[in-house]
Amino acid sequence: MRKHGAVTTLVLFACIGILFVSMDVGALRCMAGEDPPVEGALPVPSQEKVGLRYACGFTVEHQDTFKKIQVLSPWRDARVSFTYILVERGKRGPSVPPDxxxxxxxxxxxxxxxxTQVPFFAMLGLESSIAGIARGRFVNSPPVAERIRQGLIQEIGVGDSGMVRNLNMERLFALQPDAVIVYGINDPEYHLQPKLAEAGFPVIVEASYMEPTPLGRAEWIKFVAAFFNRESYADRIFEDIARRYEFLAEQTRERVIHRPAVFHGMAHRNVWFMPGGESYAARLYADAGGDYIWKDDSSRGNMPLSMESVVERARDADYWVDVGPCGSLAELKGSDERYGLFRAFRQGNVYNNDAKIGPGGGNDYWETGVARPDLVLADLVSIFHPSILPSHERIWYRKLPDQGVMRP
Structure with a gap:
């Protein structure tokens, strides 16, 4: 009986491995942008209704002659929302309120x-609709990066590092885009929507980063799709991603007996911004079979903690993940000797999400990884519970070496 159970377990784990390896051949090429569908080859009824399962930051309402999209939480503690009335070209739209x-x-x-907005366009086969982008050198998506190299997508950012705070307005006026898609942020220095609107550009605020769950963030592909009448196609893509994620999370939950303790990040000027227990990162670690040390916290954002408090609570944790710019254990300890106090450091169980850095220095984890949480989850499961995915080749996570900055 015991032998039969062991065989069943091995077969199940093999099937899980096949699920996350076989998709790399065909589905990943299409869905992650390596071999996207030809534009115009997917006739999608403009009024086809597609529901939302995980995303909570926007809503879509389908009326007879238009669609209504509301962005509910454009940034943390926002007291405003944004409403878009989508009308077919050449058709008369409804009367709308001034807001x-x-x-x-x-x-x-x-x-x-x-x-971070790029992968949805690549997955939907909409690369040719991108006329301009800020920080284009950081793009990793092959078809979009190629169009940038060919000059078909123009650089609209000013400056080359940090968050985008200014855009090349002259170039934007020359490009004449139908819309500029921005992210919302509650900081006048970086909030581009008012500046662009004042200049006369139609501005769409995309707030996927506010979603507290990986699948909720990925479901914003439907937000992008609604502006291109590709909802049905987006729904098929998302459902496949969700199915893979849900299956692996369920199998991990059922099979894991011991959940290793996990903590996240590193200190900056003696302040450690730790993701809350209801955050995007916390959900990933839980679904991957980890015991996130701050899981009992109820916040969705980052908590500013002192180095001392993190050492006290995470000293004996099994795994330490996402350590920012550090490329090795030596580099990590060199930035602060106290990092050597963590057991995860001493045992070499420190992993970073920088295994896939593009030629321009962009981290693909924050591009493709955001749109493919099923693959991010597989990376994490293979770290916390390698027996579940023994053949998985990690895409974004790597184990920090003892010495040297060994980024690919």
């Missing part, structure tokens, strides 16, 4: 201010 914006769809030319 709503009418958008003619499908959009044909857009400008993006964040590389």
């Amino acid at each position: 709503s914006m009418v958008v003619e769809i499908p959009l044909q030319r857009v400008a993006l201010v964040s590389t």
